[in-house]
Amino acid sequence: MNYPINEIFQTIQGEGYYTGTPSIFIRLQGCPVRCQWCDTKYTWTCSNNNQISYEELVKKKISDQTWSYINAIQILENIKKKEWTAKHVVITGGEPCIYNLLYLTTELEKQGFKCQIETSGTKIIKCSSNTWVTVSPKQHQNTLPASILRSDEIKYPILKQEDLFYLEKMLSMVKNKKCRVFLQPISQNQEALKICIKNCIIKNWRLSIQLHKYILIK
Template sequence: MEEIRYSINEIFASVQGEGLLAGTPAVFVRLQGCPVHCPWCDTKYSWKEDGSGTAKIPLSEVLVKDSRPRSADATLDELVNLILERWPRIPLVVITGGEPAEQPIRPLTERLIAAGKRVSLETSGFLEIDVAPETFVTVSPKITVPGGRVLDSALERADEVKMVIGDESDLAALDAITDKIPESTPISLQPLSMEESAASLCFRTAVERGGRYRVSVQLHKVLRVR
């Protein structure tokens, strides 16, 4: 069997700043590569694929913040051992990107859960989601960008749908897919770049609609942490 390898941009410990798990101490594993390319993305350095201007670095260097296109290769064992040995007390591992669903993440989620970690996946829903059943899946649809899409199967699998809202057109785009989201799934409205007008729209919408709607504030930006 071919050995599983991951292309990793960075790994760091912080608190989850967004969505239903906000405030939870977490290890973030940012995988390299993304096909969506949202114009407001604050991690554009994680877009480029290997071989297209991405610097290759040793695995140890992914622990150092550096907002350049770069990646380290790691086997499943190397990645899991690094997380468990360096952060044994942190309960949550967040697999993000980039678009992590481009890589074979099911074995990674299975190994981390078996080791006693809670695992969360942050994905655009652009690709099929293949993770351990216990994985908490946040789908952030990128349907307002050129070429953007979200799969019905991703919306059905989501434990939370988190939509970036800048104006009424984003809200309309969300409403166009709401019938694909199970009624029990919470919908988090996240203000674009924490702009005041976007925050006001998210607040008003959540209060008016109630039910499963909530506002997702980027807590890490409020706290000014990574």
């Protein structure tokens, strides 16, 4: 199965439960959610005009709208060729769950990788049972209760105190599930950070600060 991929790179995971973990990021093209504060807006549209070859994509040095159809075998070949050592793979976007990720996650696991998906939870999540699922609910979007139930962690973006109302609503729909909740201030906003810290302490949740943006890595 081929997937429209924007970029593949090795770095340190900067968010959520796996913060600090060496990771290989697979960024898929296409997103119907389109958050205002999104820092990967170049992935929103999967236009044929921006399609490039596999050879061109694996040589990309900048983040832009170009993408290529790539399959799991090519991904594994690229990882081996570049001699990347991370064993944690983050499948992100865009919105990766507009695609069926069962085959991709299964093939990566066969080669000893641990997979993580970062999703808004607005689409049905199709992946291996061992895949770590990070759901980041977005206000004014149709976050599926099934996505919250499948999640291993909830990473929730915060700008103001009122943003917490939607999170509480989502959690109330899955009362029998014990959720790992991370609050993440949007765009390093200092007031949002204070709100996150305050509520993490009150609720005994955890803070996610997008470490990669503070230490200036991709």
